Amino acid sequence: MFGHMMQLPLLISSLIVHAERHHGDQLVVSRRVEGDIHRISYRELAWNTHRHMELYYGVSGSGRVLHTVNPRLHPDQIVYIADHAEDQVLFFDMTFWPLIQAVAGRTKTVRHWVAMTDRAHMPAAEQAAKVPGLLCYEELLEQASDRYAWPVFDENTASSLCYTSGTTGNPKGVLYSHRSTVLHTMVAALPDCFGCSAADAILPVVPMFHVNSWGIVYMAPMTGAKLVLPGLGLDGKSLYELFESEGVTISAGVPTVWQGLLAHVEAHGLKFSTMRKSAIGGSACPPAMIRKFRDDYGVRVLHAWGMTEMSPIGTAAAFKAQHHALDDEGQLAVMSTQGRAVYGVDMKIVGQDDASGAELPWDGQASGDLLVRGPWIIDTYFKGEGGNPLVQDADGNGWFPTGDVAKITPEGYMVITDHSKDVIKSGGEWIGSIDLENIAMAHPAVAMAACIAAHHPKWDERPLLVVVKKPGMDVTREELLAFYEGKIAKWWTPDDVVFVDAIPLGATGKMQKNKLREQFKAHCLPRS
Numbered sequence: 001m002f003g004h005m006m007q008l009p010l011l012i013s014s015l016i017v018h019a020e021r022h023h024g025d026q027l028v029v030s031r032r033v034e035g036d037i038h039r040i041s042y043r044e045l046a047w048n049t050h051r052h053m054e055l056y057y058g059v060s061g062s063g064r065v066l067h068t069v070n071p072r073l074h075p076d077q078i079v080y081i082a083d084h085a086e087d088q089v090l091f092f093d094m095t096f097w098p099l100i101q102a103v104a105g106r107t108k109t110v111r112h113w114v115a116m117t118d119r120a121h122m123p124a125a126e127q128a129a130k131v132p133g134l135l136c137y138e139e140l141l142e143q144a145s146d147r148y149a150w151p152v153f154d155e156n157t158a159s160s161l162c163y164t165s166g167t168t169g170n171p172k173g174v175l176y177s178h179r180s181t182v183l184h185t186m187v188a189a190l191p192d193c194f195g196c197s198a199a200d201a202i203l204p205v206v207p208m209f210h211v212n213s214w215g216i217v218y219m220a221p222m223t224g225a226k227l228v229l230p231g232l233g234l235d236g237k238s239l240y241e242l243f244e245s246e247g248v249t250i251s252a253g254v255p256t257v258w259q260g261l262l263a264h265v266e267a268h269g270l271k272f273s274t275m276r277k278s279a280i281g282g283s284a285c286p287p288a289m290i291r292k293f294r295d296d297y298g299v300r301v302l303h304a305w306g307m308t309e310m311s312p313i314g315t316a317a318a319f320k321a322q323h324h325a326l327d328d329e330g331q332l333a334v335m336s337t338q339g340r341a342v343y344g345v346d347m348k349i350v351g352q353d354d355a356s357g358a359e360l361p362w363d364g365q366a367s368g369d370l371l372v373r374g375p376w377i378i379d380t381y382f383k384g385e386g387g388n389p390l391v392q393d394a395d396g397n398g399w400f401p402t403g404d405v406a407k408i409t410p411e412g413y414m415v416i417t418d419h420s421k422d423v424i425k426s427g428g429e430w431i432g433s434i435d436l437e438n439i440a441m442a443h444p445a446v447a448m449a450a451c452i453a454a455h456h457p458k459w460d461e462r463p464l465l466v467v468v469k470k471p472g473m474d475v476t477r478e479e480l481l482a483f484y485e486g487k488i489a490k491w492w493t494p495d496d497v498v499f500v501d502a503i504p505l506g507a508t509g510k511m512q513k514n515k516l517r518e519q520f521k522a523h524c525l526p527r528s
C-alpha cells in the first residue's frame with residue numbers, strides 16, 4: 001500500500017521558486033569580474049537571471065545538464081572533458097578569453113561560446129572572429145522573455161556533471177540528479193552541518209565548479225540565507241572586506257584559502273565582527289588552524305569531509321551533547337576529526353585489500369579502507385567509465401570505495417589517516433601522513449607542510465617532511481624533528497626535512513603530493 005501524499009518531484013527549480021515566494025527580498029551579492037559589486041534579490045533573480053548562479057538554475061531547471069569546468073585545468077584536459085561530456089554551449093567569463101581562444105577550434109560538439117558579459121565588454125570584431133559561434137550573455141537575456149514556467153519532470157533526471165581531478169588516468173564524470181541534489185541540500189543545511197538559516201549570510205570561498213560549490217548555491221535559496229559570491233578576490237584582504245561589508249556569518253573553503261585570510265587578519269590586528277562558522281574540508285584541516293579560529297577569533301570551524309562522487313558532503317565534525325562538558329583540548333580533538341556521517345550517508349571501514357569486505361570495529365584504533373553509500377553517492381561514472389566502481393557486501397548492497405584510509409571512534413567520528421595513494425609504508429607498517437603534517441603545521445614558523453614517502457633501503461619507505469616556512473620566520477631541520485617528540489610514536493618521526501619555496505597546489509587548492517614524490521624520488525635520507 002502506498003501513502004496518500006502528494007507526489008511532487010524534488011526539482012532544483014523548486015529551490016529558486018521557494019526563495020522567490022518566501023525570501024523575495026533576500027540578496028545575492030556578487031563581486032563581479034568587472035570589479036564592481038552586483039546585488040540582486042531572489043525575487044528579481046527568478047526571471048532576471050544573473051550569470052553563474054543563474055546558469056545553475058536556468059540550465060538544470062529547464063531540464064538540461066549543467067557541466068561545470070575547472071578553468072585551471074590544462075587546455076588539453078578541458079578539450080577532453082568537453083568532448084567526453086558532449087557539451088553543446090559553453091559559457092565563460094571574459095577573464096578566460098585567452099583560454100577560450102586556445103580551445104575553441106578543438107572541441108567537437110560545442111556550438112556556441114557565450115561570453116558572460118555585456119556588449120561593451122565583448123572582444124573586438126577581429127578577436128571575436130577567432131571564436132566561431134561567439135554570443136553575448138547579456139544580449140541573449142535581453143532578447144528573451146521575462147516570463148518562464150519551470151517544466152516539471154522526473155526527479156531522477158540528470159541535473160549537473162562534474163569531473164574528478166583524475167590524478168590517475170583521465171578525469172571521470174559524476175552525473176548528479178535533481179533528486180540527489182535536493183536531498184543533499186536539505187541535509188547540508190541541517191544544524192549539525194552548515195546550520196544555515198534565513199538569518200545567515202553565507203559566502204562560499206569554494207569555486208562554483210568545485211563539486212556544486214559544496215551545495216551552497218542551492219542551500220542559500222532553500223533556507224533563505226543571503227548569498228555572497230566573492231568572484232576573483234580570494235586573497236585575505238578582499239575576502240575579509242567582503243565578510244565585514246556584507247555581514248557574512250558562515251563561510252566555506254579548503255584549508256589553504258584560510259591561511260591567506262588568517263595571515264591578513266593577524267598582520268593587521270583585525271577581528272571578525274559577524275562570522276561565526278567556517279566550514280573547512282577538501283583536505284585535512286590542521287588542528288592548529290581550528291584552534292586559532294576558535295581561540296583568537298571566536299569562529300567555530302566545522303571540519304567536514306566529502307568528495308565529488310558524494311555531491312560532496314559525507315561527514316561533519318559537530319558536537320554531541322556530551323562534548324559540551326569537555327575541556328578545550330578535548331573539544332579540539334572532536335573538532336579535528338573529519339566528523340560523523342550526516343543523515344543519508346552510511347560509512348564503514350574494511351581491512352585493506354580484504355576481498356571479503358568484513359567491517360572493522362569502530363574503536364578509534366583499527367584503520368581500513370573507507371566505504372560509503374547513500375542517495376547522493378555515485379552509482380556509476382558517466383558513460384560507465386572504469387566499469388562498476390561499487391563493492392558488494394554479503395547482503396548485495398553496493399558500497400563506494402572512497403580511496404581514503406580511516407578509523408572511526410566508538411562515538412562514530414571518522415578520522416582520515418591517509419589517502420590510499422599517499423600512504424607511507426615503513427617496514428610493512430602504515431604511517432599516517434596527515435598526522436605528521438598536522439603536527440608540523442602547529443609549529444609557529446611553518447606555513448605549509450606535506451609528508452611523503454621517500455625510498456629507504458631497509459624499510460622500503462620512510463616519511464620525508466617537505467616544508468614551506470612563513471615569511472620572515474626561521475626553523476631548522478633539527479628543531480622541527482625535535483618538535484615531534486612526545487607527540488607521536490618515535491618510529492613515525494620523519495627521517496628528514498626539506499625546505500622549499502612552495503608546495504605545488506592542484507586546481508582546487510589541494511597539495512599535489514604526486515608531484516612532490518616525483519621531485520624527491522631520488523632524495524637520499526640521512527640515516528640510509
Ligand code: ADP
Nearest residue numbers: 164165281282283284304305306307308416419
Ligand atoms: P578531487 O578528487 O577532484 O581532488 P574531491 O574534492 O572529490 O576532489 O576530493 C575528495 C578527496 O579529498 C577525499 O576522498 C579525501 O581524500 C579528500 N578530503 C576531502 N575532505 C577532507 C578532509 N576534511 N580531510 C582529509 N581529506 C579530505
